[in-house]
Amino acid sequence: MRKVYCIGETLIDFISLDKNKTLKSSGAFSKAAGGAPMNAAIAVAKYGGHSVMLTKVANDSFGEFLLHVMSSNGVDISHIVRTDEGETGLAFVSLGEDGERTFSFYRKNAADLLLSPEEVGDIRFQEGDFLHFCSVDLVESPLKQTHIELINKVRSAGGVVCFDVNVRTALWPDETMCRNTILQFITKADIIKVSSEELEFVSGITNEEDAIHSLLNGHVKAVVYRKGNEGAAIYIKDERVYEHPGFRVTPVDTTGAGDAFIGSFLRELAMLNTTPSNLTKLLHTHHNRLLIFANASGALAATVKGAIDSAPGRAGVMEFIKTMHEQSPNYKSW
16 A cells, blocks of 8 residues: 655644634634644545655644644654744634534744755655645745645656645635636646535636536546535546435534545555556546545544544444445445
8 A cells, every 4th residue: 555645734723612603703712633634644544544744843832732633643744844933823713503614814924834845855755655735835935846846756756646626715815826826736636626616716617517627637637526415526537427426414513524535535546556557447447435435534524523633434434334325225335
């Protein structure tokens, strides 16, 4: 099984305890480890894979907490760089009745943005390793250049590049810069993950099918399209589409559900010894397995407070899939 390297932000989510209240009205918050790449790394490790986190962490109490959460969940933190220059980024999150979130970020001096290409120069990717990243840390910073360096490096080694667009416009100077940067990096990836809420913003196209197919350019071989409680689909460059309806649950907090989804998806692909040359074939062969496990992981993550750190491991996901299949023959079996 190959390694899944996740690069990008680690931060602290302060999640409102007052459901269906705005951040202005909320009076109490619960601390949780957060950051989409870190959540995905934890998901890979919790589901039995080998994940490696690439980031820069502040020498403060929150930084110590983040390192503890990652290591206690089995994430390889040996390449993480510590610094006194930056601070740990913060995100305050309010929750609606349906578990959906509103964010307010504090990360202008975030330590992770300071990670330079020289500080990850010792990493040696192997054929079949994965590099997973998101858009939050593609703002102009040393870390953006580090993304470019590592994408080129993993591609040269025969590894697979995955990009979860994970749009957070509040962290960009303007929406046009956010969209243009995402489009620039989409062409560098083998796998794109995008949600139904993000698709039109990223593509600029209102028609769903046309929007998805517009992303299948450059190195992109597949778009993984997540549709919330309606499941997910895999669009492959040769025009094939595979879908799974997902699993209906009562959401408590959707924070990290998308990261659990893509982390579990990548873990299953890594187990199959995937490379860029066999990726399309493996998606055709194993699409049902990939979508069922990813949808179940995302659904279960949405039933607990906080990000993936609180979600069940692989055994819990497999038991959930079995139970759902027994209750309803409409759910496809493994």
